[in-house]
Amino acid sequence: MIYTCTLNPSVDYIIQVSEFRAGELNRSENTFYYPGGKGINVSRVLKRLKVENTALGFLGGFTGQFIKNELHAEDIQIDFIEVSGNTRVNVKLKSDSETEINGPGAEVTKEQIQKLYDQIGTLKQGDFLVAAGSTPASVPANFYAEVAKICNENDVPIIVDTSSQALKEILGKRLFLVKPNHHELGELFNTVIGSVDDALAYGKKLLQEGPEHVIVSMGGDGAVFISKDHCFFAKAPEGEVKNTVGAGDSMVAGFLSAYVKENSLENAFKYAVATGSATAFSEDLCTNQDVEELLQRIEMERLD
Numbered sequence: 001m002i003y004t005c006t007l008n009p010s011v012d013y014i015i016q017v018s019e020f021r022a023g024e025l026n027r028s029e030n031t032f033y034y035p036g037g038k039g040i041n042v043s044r045v046l047k048r049l050k051v052e053n054t055a056l057g058f059l060g061g062f063t064g065q066f067i068k069n070e071l072h073a074e075d076i077q078i079d080f081i082e083v084s085g086n087t088r089v090n091v092k093l094k095s096d097s098e099t100e101i102n103g104p105g106a107e108v109t110k111e112q113i114q115k116l117y118d119q120i121g122t123l124k125q126g127d128f129l130v131a132a133g134s135t136p137a138s139v140p141a142n143f144y145a146e147v148a149k150i151c152n153e154n155d156v157p158i159i160v161d162t163s164s165q166a167l168k169e170i171l172g173k174r175l176f177l178v179k180p181n182h183h184e185l186g187e188l189f190n191t192v193i194g195s196v197d198d199a200l201a202y203g204k205k206l207l208q209e210g211p212e213h214v215i216v217s218m219g220g221d222g223a224v225f226i227s228k229d230h231c232f233f234a235k236a237p238e239g240e241v242k243n244t245v246g247a248g249d250s251m252v253a254g255f256l257s258a259y260v261k262e263n264s265l266e267n268a269f270k271y272a273v274a275t276g277s278a279t280a281f282s283e284d285l286c287t288n289q290d291v292e293e294l295l296q297r298i299e300m301e302r303l304d
Ligand SMILES: Nc1ncnc2c1ncn2[C@@H]1O[C@H](COP(=O)(O)OP(=O)(O)OP(=O)(O)O)[C@@H](O)[C@H]1O
Pocket: 180, 181, 182, 217, 218, 219, 220, 221, 222, 223, 236, 237, 238, 239, 241, 244, 245, 246, 247, 248, 249, 250, 251, 272, 273, 274, 275, 276, 277, 278, 280
């Protein structure tokens, strides 16, 4: 079974305003509410790609209930730990540019954190864990490192997609995949990643710190895949960009779905880029059909 873990889920409130003016009354043309948070997005895309999975993490209040209802409607298995506050609402303002305001997240107690460690401790060989997104202030900074330790002890491959700060905490642990975007990778090494060559060079540095595979995503400029034996670059296909929120999470879901079905890293990476871009070209997250259609248009080249 694939498990996703979202410590800080969100209701993503999408507001479309054609000409946003700060400091004035704006009226939106459209608003949407989606269950969000990085691990939850991975779960939703995996399900659309016909891969069964279970979503773990913390949920609370009326917003938490909304997320449960939506995941239930999409037939996604969940095993969230209930917290007493409201799960946050993250605002995604779409105008000429995309502006995001992410909330801090609900308070989590020590007992609830322990409960999650215990849940993760039941995962066994053959399972995968995707741990993604920010950690609320009440969760210790070494949470992902602890989770990676538990997974390493039980031979459970773990994929981590989080901020550069949280990523620093887990360097040295055995990780199946990490997927920083080029900004996060730059922050990690105190540099600016401005080209495919930079992404490759610093992705290789990151590989020396423990992960088995690294994907450096670069938005509309595509992505670089780095592993011990193979490095690839894939261009992102052209299309009408509607929503880049969740593109990176879709990429992780695309990679994992193809990897568990075919066990080929090259195809998994191709699938990852197609899935990320398919979401960028959709209002919500992509569908299986979107991904299959884009797959034909992904151009890949070897970098080594
Ligand atoms: N403008 C775009 N055009 C085409 N594809 C895109 C675009 N933006 C993103 N993608 C696709 O999605 C992948 C991941 O995008 P990105 O690097 O923005 O991830 P991210 O920063 O982790 O995103 P998020 O945190 O919002 O989920 C890219 O490698 C690419 O395949």
